Amino acid sequence: MSNHDALLRVESINKTFITQSRGIRNENHAVKSLSFEIMRGEVFGLVGESGSGKSTIANLLMNLETLDSGEIIFDGNVIAASKGTPKFPYGDIQIVFQDPKSSLDPRMSVREIIEEPLRSVSIDRKKEFGSSSDVLKLIQAVGLREEHLDRKPHQFSGGQRQRIAIARALITRPKLVVLDEPTSALDISVQAQVINLLKAIQNEFGLTYLFISHNMGVVKYLCDRVGVLYQGELVEVETNERIFAAPKQDYTKKLLASVPNMFEDMEK
Amino acid sequence: MNLLLRSIRSLIKNRFAASAVIVLAIVFLVGVFAPLLATYSPADTAPKDRLLAPGSLHYFGTDELGRDIFSRILYGTRVSVGIALVAILLSALVGTFIGSFSGFIGRWIDQVIMRITDVLLAFPTLVLALALSAALGASIVNAALAIAVVKLPIYMRLARTQALSISQSLYVKSAKTFGVSSGWVVRKHVVPNLLTPIVVQITLDIGDAILLIATLGFLGLGAQPPTAEWGAMISTGWNYLIDQWWYPTFTGAAIFITVMAFNIVGDGVRDLLDPKSGE
Numbered sequence: 001m002s003n004h005d006a007l008l009r010v011e012s013i014n015k016t017f018i019t020q021s022r023g024i025r026n027e028n029h030a031v032k033s034l035s036f037e038i039m040r041g042e043v044f045g046l047v048g049e050s051g052s053g054k055s056t057i058a059n060l061l062m063n064l065e066t067l068d069s070g071e072i073i074f075d076g077n078v079i080a081a082s083k084g085t086p087k088f089p090y091g092d093i094q095i096v097f098q099d100p101k102s103s104l105d106p107r108m109s110v111r112e113i114i115e116e117p118l119r120s121v122s123i124d125r126k127k128e129f130g131s132s133s134d135v136l137k138l139i140q141a142v143g144l145r146e147e148h149l150d151r152k153p154h155q156f157s158g159g160q161r162q163r164i165a166i167a168r169a170l171i172t173r174p175k176l177v178v179l180d181e182p183t184s185a186l187d188i189s190v191q192a193q194v195i196n197l198l199k200a201i202q203n204e205f206g207l208t209y210l211f212i213s214h215n216m217g218v219v220k221y222l223c224d225r226v227g228v229l230y231q232g233e234l235v236e237v238e239t240n241e242r243i244f245a246a247p248k249q250d251y252t253k254k255l256l257a258s259v260p261n262m263f264e265d266m267e268k
Numbered sequence: 269m270n271l272l273l274r275s276i277r278s279l280i281k282n283r284f285a286a287s288a289v290i291v292l293a294i295v296f297l298v299g300v301f302a303p304l305l306a307t308y309s310p311a312d313t314a315p316k317d318r319l320l321a322p323g324s325l326h327y328f329g330t331d332e333l334g335r336d337i338f339s340r341i342l343y344g345t346r347v348s349v350g351i352a353l354v355a356i357l358l359s360a361l362v363g364t365f366i367g368s369f370s371g372f373i374g375r376w377i378d379q380v381i382m383r384i385t386d387v388l389l390a391f392p393t394l395v396l397a398l399a400l401s402a403a404l405g406a407s408i409v410n411a412a413l414a415i416a417v418v419k420l421p422i423y424m425r426l427a428r429t430q431a432l433s434i435s436q437s438l439y440v441k442s443a444k445t446f447g448v449s450s451g452w453v454v455r456k457h458v459v460p461n462l463l464t465p466i467v468v469q470i471t472l473d474i475g476d477a478i479l480l481i482a483t484l485g486f487l488g489l490g491a492q493p494p495t496a497e498w499g500a501m502i503s504t505g506w507n508y509l510i511d512q513w514w515y516p517t518f519t520g521a522a523i524f525i526t527v528m529a530f531n532i533v534g535d536g537v538r539d540l541l542d543p544k545s546g547e
Contacts, residue, residue, distance in 0.1 A: 062445045090447030103438035107460040116456075120447035168442075 013070030045223030100161035363423025371431025475530030
């Protein structure tokens with residue numbers, strides 16, 4: 001695991017949220033000196049209970065929050081730091097949010113939604129991937145049809161909407177896709193379809209995933225390496241096989257024991 | 269373009285709304301072309317022709333001063349519908365602006381603005397409108413102002429709620445991760461989602477505003493004589509209901525039909541613009 005293989009390097013990042021209610025200062029250390037690497041082409045799982053800082057990490061990676069200290073290095077360039085304003089590689093990192101009901105603008109057509117990320121990428125890249133035949137190929141790749149392009153999000157089921165969100169994330173041909181609990185708002189039966197789609201397009205588009213979840217079953221099925229997050233700290237980072245076979249930390253054991261495993265059968 | 273097509277399609281499906289749209293179109297045309305359509309001047313009195321029954325000379329009869337009721341109703345359309353439109357548009361404009369500001373900024377500004385709307389909403393609409401127009405002085409302009417103020421909290425609350433839900437929505441958050449400009453976010457995400465319920469509320473409120481104008485006129489607080497205004501006309505006309513039924517009846521019918529048409533069209537607009545109304 002040498003450093004030049006790493007697509008994303010997160011180096012001792014910190015994030016504290018300060019809230020004030022009725023004059024009382026409240027400090028919440030959402031992320032505590034956290035470091036990890038994601039290799040090219042791998043699926044890195046980030047698991048932990050709610051409130052463990054998973055979504056804060058996603059927000060920090062997507063430049064939606066600023067770091068208190070530390071650095072995030074993507075593809076050899078600093079993209080987030082506590083000082084200065086590093087250039088964020090829009091289009092190279094995309095995110096799929098948990099709730100496709102809210103992540104798609106109800107007043108836009110599917111075509112407008114999918115093409116929106118192209119607005120801030122270079123003209124060359126727009127030419128390369130942004131033609132209508134590319135859009136068509138893309139939505140077919142995520143399992144939708146051409147006539148769906150002119151419809152509005154409310155005309156689709158939850159699973160279909162998440163497919164639209166995935167297509168939108170892929171339009172710029174990103175290197176890294178952050179999947180922030182992409183299936184937890186979906187029906188169980190649809191979850192499996194979306195997970196399989198994610199697996200299929202990872203091979204097709206050569207993607208690297210950061211998969212954030214609290215569902216250990218899905219993580220076991222999809223991820224190459226897993227980091228366990230507890231109260232803003234990474235308590236354990238291991239390969240898939242090892243973390244499920246021999247969890248070292250008590251917290252990891254508890255987490256594994258607490259989740260029913262629906263994806264066990266799918267592996268066979 | 270798409271919206272126009274969908275409106276036409278939904279009107280073909282919904283005959284009821286379609287006829288209301290036609291009625292409204294007629295009302296607007298009548299208002300605009302009142303001078304051409306009216307058979308008499310709305311203010312000319314003719315003492316010897318007073319309280320004539322409807323006939324070929326005076327379609328809706330004449331009032332106690334011999335004025336042609338048909339012509340006065342036509343001119344009254346301008347006052348009632350025109351003032352209602354102005355009052356509601358003013359209210360919607362100011363209310364949306366303050367409300368969305370309040371929702372986006374939040375903190376203590378939001379608290380102050382929302383407490384003000386609470387105070388305004390604590391009064392029954394009509395009572396507040398009466399008090400305001402009485403305090404400002406009886407005139408049609410003041411009546412319009414009073415209606416605008418009374419309707420203000422509705423638009424402030426609506427715009428605030430929308431602003432809050434839009435600013436916290438994942439689609440705005442997603443747009444930020446794409447690196448699009450804030451101008452684009454406002455144009456493509458905030459404005460369309462903010463304005464839709466406002467437009468629906470406007471169409472639903474116009475009918476209500478016409479009624480309020482007429483009520484204020486009826487109570488002597490709106491249009492002053494000799495302005496032809498529906499509420500003021502009924503105010504004198506109802507004394508004659510038993511013997512000269514035509515005097516208040518045709519005027520009341522004008523109010524009824526117009527308000528009804530606005531309400532039906534308002535419902536239609538709501539169904540049309542709601543993204544969840546299926547096709």
